[in-house]
Amino acid sequence: MKILLVDDSRTIRNIQKNTLKGMGHTDVLEAADGLEALSVLGGERPDLMLVDWNMPKMDGITLVRKVRENDKAIPIIMVTTEAEKSRVMEALKAGVNNYVVKPFTAETLSEKISQTMSKAAAPA
Amino acid sequence: MDVRFINPFISAVRNVFNTMVQTDVSVGKPSLKTGDMESADVSGVIGLSGDVTGAVVLSFPKLVACKLASAFAGMELDTGHEDFADAIGELANMVAGNAKKDFAGLSVSISLPSVVVGAGHQISQSKTSPQLVIPCQTPLGPFDVEVAMVVAKKPAEAAVGAAS
Numbered sequence: 001m002k003i004l005l006v007d008d009s010r011t012i013r014n015i016q017k018n019t020l021k022g023m024g025h026t027d028v029l030e031a032a033d034g035l036e037a038l039s040v041l042g043g044e045r046p047d048l049m050l051v052d053w054n055m056p057k058m059d060g061i062t063l064v065r066k067v068r069e070n071d072k073a074i075p076i077i078m079v080t081t082e083a084e085k086s087r088v089m090e091a092l093k094a095g096v097n098n099y100v101v102k103p104f105t106a107e108t109l110s111e112k113i114s115q116t117m118s119k120a121a122a123p124a
Numbered sequence: 125m126d127v128r129f130i131n132p133f134i135s136a137v138r139n140v141f142n143t144m145v146q147t148d149v150s151v152g153k154p155s156l157k158t159g160d161m162e163s164a165d166v167s168g169v170i171g172l173s174g175d176v177t178g179a180v181v182l183s184f185p186k187l188v189a190c191k192l193a194s195a196f197a198g199m200e201l202d203t204g205h206e207d208f209a210d211a212i213g214e215l216a217n218m219v220a221g222n223a224k225k226d227f228a229g230l231s232v233s234i235s236l237p238s239v240v241v242g243a244g245h246q247i248s249q250s251k252t253s254p255q256l257v258i259p260c261q262t263p264l265g266p267f268d269v270e271v272a273m274v275v276a277k278k279p280a281e282a283a284v285g286a287a288s
Contacts, residue, residue: 008236009214010207011197015144018198054217056236081221081234102218103143 001117002044004029006037006063007052007079012102016050016079019106023113034058038066046074048117051096053080053087061094068095075120077112079104129227129273130154130256133180136222137260137269140215145196145262152259157270163244164268165189166203168216171235176227178273180220181247182212188265195264203241213237219269230277250274 003025005013013030020028029044031037033055049067053060064076077098078091088099098116100109134151141149164183172178184192186203193201193211201208217237224232240247247270249255255272 009210009217011211011214014197014207054221054234054236081218083222083225084231086231102221103140105143 001025001048002027002029002046004031004037004040004044004046004049006031006034006049006055006060008032008055009052012052012079015106016109019109020113022106023110034060034063034066037063041067045071048113049074049076050079050100050113051076053078053082053091061091064091064094064096073120075116077116079109129223129271130258132223132226133219133258133269133271135226136219137258139222140218141192141260141262144215144218145192147192147195147262147264150261152261154256154258157255157257163246165241165243165245166212167240167245167247168212169238169240169247170216170220172220172224172232172273173235174232175230175277176232176273176275178253178271179247179249180216180223181249181270182216182219182267183247183270184212184267185265186243188262188267191264192262192267209239209241213239230275 003020005016005028007013017028029040029046031040035058051060051063076096077100078096079100081102083101091099098112100112138149141147165186166184166189168182170180189212190202193208196215197207197211201211220234249272253272253274255270258269260267260269
């Protein structure tokens, strides 16, 4: 399974990579902002995206909307400090499949990833 | 500064350091920052905008910043490491983001983090709001959370605005 991590903090990407490694996922792509992510998506089609909200150049919510213009299926989990209900609703409306609020434990993140992938694999 | 905004920062700093740095934080009595306060060696700064304006600053002595950043990142980070500022900025980001969710009825945006590294610096904030210092103690050493904010829109007005 190929996973694209989009977060302007390399520390957070490293923490996410460690969690993914613990789950047996080592095929990881990285981007530091929405624009960089779109560039990666030009040549790759990951099986899952973890996307931060607040990033320079292009934020996560804009990225999600752009991805959803062409790809309704790719599972996307928003991983962000934005915890207000209104933000969660906005992200769900934009097309994210799941939502993780920072700070997060490795257990929470892996649980949300498993949950999201099971739903994506389930027949419609 | 409205005292109702202090508790969200106390909860946020405990939650963030407990979850991401695996360290407990005991919080001392908040006080107003005066001119003769101690300076810091490392500061993570987040601006607040929207229904409130201001900034949140996490200020550390150098050694404490290195220990906390290392525990957060899971690897040795000193101030010269390319990921050091990133780790400090992300801690400040999570504290500000986590606190603002508890500002009932107010819509607040947070800026991307800025990090200042330099022995004995001070961060000056707008004089329009008193600057509150929340002293924090961890097993890895002490640091301060400094908050200066002005409510631009009262919660009741914000709630009405959100409903329209």
